[in-house]
Amino acid sequence: MTLPPPIAVRNLTMAYGSRVIQRDLTFTVRRGEIFIVMGGSGCGKSTLLRHLIGLQAPADGVILRDGQDFWALSDAARDRIKRNSGILYQTGALWSSMTLAENIALPLQQFTRLQPREIRDLCSFKLALVGLAGCEHFYPSEISGGMRKRAALARALALDPEILFFDEPSAGLDPISSRRLDDLIIELRESLSATVVVVTHELASIFAIGTDAIFLDSESKTIIAQGSPKDLLNPAAPPLVRQFLTRGGSAPE
Amino acid sequence: MPHALPAIKPGAATAKLDYDNASQAGVLHLSGDWRRKSRRPEPGAPALPQAMSSLRFDCADLTGWDSTLLIYLHDLRRDCHSRGLAVAWDTLPAGAGRLLRLASESPATPTSSTPTWSWLSKLGRHSIKTWDGAVEVLGFVGELVLACIKLCFGRARMRWSDMALEMVKAGPQALAIVSLIGFLIGLILAFIGAIPLKWFGAEIYIASLIGIGILRLMGAVMTGVVMAGRTGAAYAAELGSMQVNEEIDALKSMGVPPMEFLVLPRFLALTAMLPLLGLFGNLVGILGGMVVGLYYLDLTYTQFSQQLMETTRLADLFVGLFTCWVFGMLIAICGCLRGIQCGRSSEAVGQATTSAVVSSIICMVIATAAITVVTVALKI
Numbered sequence: 001m002t003l004p005p006p007i008a009v010r011n012l013t014m015a016y017g018s019r020v021i022q023r024d025l026t027f028t029v030r031r032g033e034i035f036i037v038m039g040g041s042g043c044g045k046s047t048l049l050r051h052l053i054g055l056q057a058p059a060d061g062v063i064l065r066d067g068q069d070f071w072a073l074s075d076a077a078r079d080r081i082k083r084n085s086g087i088l089y090q091t092g093a094l095w096s097s098m099t100l101a102e103n104i105a106l107p108l109q110q111f112t113r114l115q116p117r118e119i120r121d122l123c124s125f126k127l128a129l130v131g132l133a134g135c136e137h138f139y140p141s142e143i144s145g146g147m148r149k150r151a152a153l154a155r156a157l158a159l160d161p162e163i164l165f166f167d168e169p170s171a172g173l174d175p176i177s178s179r180r181l182d183d184l185i186i187e188l189r190e191s192l193s194a195t196v197v198v199v200t201h202e203l204a205s206i207f208a209i210g211t212d213a214i215f216l217d218s219e220s221k222t223i224i225a226q227g228s229p230k231d232l233l234n235p236a237a238p239p240l241v242r243q244f245l246t247r248g249g250s251a252p253e
Numbered sequence: 254m255p256h257a258l259p260a261i262k263p264g265a266a267t268a269k270l271d272y273d274n275a276s277q278a279g280v281l282h283l284s285g286d287w288r289r290k291s292r293r294p295e296p297g298a299p300a301l302p303q304a305m306s307s308l309r310f311d312c313a314d315l316t317g318w319d320s321t322l323l324i325y326l327h328d329l330r331r332d333c334h335s336r337g338l339a340v341a342w343d344t345l346p347a348g349a350g351r352l353l354r355l356a357s358e359s360p361a362t363p364t365s366s367t368p369t370w371s372w373l374s375k376l377g378r379h380s381i382k383t384w385d386g387a388v389e390v391l392g393f394v395g396e397l398v399l400a401c402i403k404l405c406f407g408r409a410r411m412r413w414s415d416m417a418l419e420m421v422k423a424g425p426q427a428l429a430i431v432s433l434i435g436f437l438i439g440l441i442l443a444f445i446g447a448i449p450l451k452w453f454g455a456e457i458y459i460a461s462l463i464g465i466g467i468l469r470l471m472g473a474v475m476t477g478v479v480m481a482g483r484t485g486a487a488y489a490a491e492l493g494s495m496q497v498n499e500e501i502d503a504l505k506s507m508g509v510p511p512m513e514f515l516v517l518p519r520f521l522a523l524t525a526m527l528p529l530l531g532l533f534g535n536l537v538g539i540l541g542g543m544v545v546g547l548y549y550l551d552l553t554y555t556q557f558s559q560q561l562m563e564t565t566r567l568a569d570l571f572v573g574l575f576t577c578w579v580f581g582m583l584i585a586i587c588g589c590l591r592g593i594q595c596g597r598s599s600e601a602v603g604q605a606t607t608s609a610v611v612s613s614i615i616c617m618v619i620a621t622a623a624i625t626v627v628t629v630a631l632k633i
Contacts, residue, residue, distance in 0.1 A: 096597075097600030113289075121324040125320065125327050126320070129356045160319040191349070
């Protein structure tokens with residue numbers, strides 16, 4: 001028996017009230033993939049992410065998580081699926097009144113029956129994994145933006161999720177830090193055999209890590225291209241997408 | 254000689270070390286389900302024999318793993334590393350080996366150790382902090398005065414539209430809550446007064462009691478307390494969140510002093526609105542008292558109003574309004590000061606808000622006491 005894909009979206013329409021953001025989105029994220037959601041600013045990338053992680057209900061259409069209709073499930077079942085996904089928010093969203101170790105420990109304390117010593121070890125291990133060994137006792141306000149992002153990644157990894165969501169992982173990072181984060185994402189995906197969904201418009205990241213991608217267009221309000229980022233560079237791809245991926249280099253003929 | 258680890262129930266995750274004395278090689282047999290939900294060996298790396306020179310893993314019976322296996326091995330790795338033991342990490346499941354390597358590549362940042370202080374140094378540090386706090390308050394008030402002076406010369410960077418907005422928020426929008434509290438306070442005061450007055454058959458004096466009590470003190474105090482909880486807290490939370498979001502830094506870096514741009518309009522708005530709110534509160538409070546006088550003590554409207562006019566003086570009203578004005582300044586200063594001093598976390602905003610309300614109420618009580626003593630001494 002093959003496992004159902006971790007995420008499948010069918011004819012999704014997203015809207016705030018009567019203002020439609022995107023309509024008729026249909027795509028599948030296959031297991032073990034690094035799936036990129038790209039598009040210009042304000043095209044609804046982050047809104048799509050909010051739909052996928054269960055913060056916002058679709059106006060129309062279906063989101064299947066592990067083959068189940070995500071929004072038709074009971075709250076308890078939906079929570080179970082949510083717990084199986086790790087999310088890295090754009091600005092980290094670490095709880096500012098807790099130390100890094102406490103930030104990572106919170107989901108472990110809430111949702112597992114691990115002993116305090118194991119939780120402590122796990123926190124240290126996850127921090128070491130993202131290159132922050134020994135930073136357990138720092139508060140989010142005491143560390144740099146890049147470190148905060150990595151700490152947030154450690155928190156996202158706390159429950160060993162099978163699927164990871166990243167909202168603009170390299171926003172606000174210098175090229176070297178953002179490259180390191182990309183490497184880390186690839187490494188984690190391979191080691192944990194996790195599925196990764198990344199919302200980004202960072203070209204370097206798109207080509208470095210993406211195995212599949214969709215391009216959201218704010219004009220036509222739907223997906224205008226789909227495929228691996230390298231394939232989207234070929235001449236058959238819509239001019240807008242090629243323009244985006246070459247920083248406006250090849251103007252539409 | 255096999256080193257057996259503590260006995261573990263069958264079906265659970267196990268780690269068993271086989272050690273061969275001749276070749277000094279160890280094999281760690283990992284088997285079962287090494288995941289959070291299953292039973293696992295006690296945390297902590299297994300004790301390795303002293304003479305052991307190499308270690309490899311046997312994962313043939315390992316059915317599943319997650320981070321719990323990794324933390325178990327992470328400790329082991331540290332042990333092995335410190336002893337210079339040759340470990341065949343590639344005999345682990347591929348992902349686990351890579352993650353362990355990744356985790357140990359991370360350079361250990363020196364942990365910030367919080368030093369322990371003796372009681373004497375704690376006392377000293379606390380005193381210094383209190384002193385610094387007092388200096389900060391003085392500095393804040395001084396800056397505020399300077400800002401006011403600048404305003405008089407028309408050189409303060411304050412937008413009048415901001416002040417108008419703050420006046421609406423601190424004035425008309427507070428009318429509902431001030432009238433509710435004012436009416437009820439008047440009612441309660443009158444009921445309490447009515448009991449002893451009835452004993453003496455002096456029901457008519459309820460009008461004097463309410464008049465003097467509300468005008469001189471209660472009107473101001475209840476308006477002040479309501480506004481401290483409502484507007485003072487809002488100022489602290491607003492400025493505190495701006496501090497967290499670096500909005501105040503943005504103003505400073507642009508050369509716009511937050512004192513003039515943020516604090517001054519709030520300060521002026523609240524000092525202007527509080528006496529007006531107090532006046533309104535007085536009116537509603539007396540109305541509340543009158544309801545009790547008319548319907549509980551069976552006085553007539555004429556009796557009540559005549560007694561009220563005869564026994565209260567305009568000075569009572571002015572003392573009350575003056576108190577309100579002072580309260581307005583105190584609430585605005587406490588609220589804005591705590592907001593500006595706020596730290597950079599969401600918890601700090603909560604602390605700033607709490608501390609704004611508490612300190613403004615304390616300041617108001619002290620101010621009331623001072624005003625009462627002075628007015629009594631001056632026979633006002």
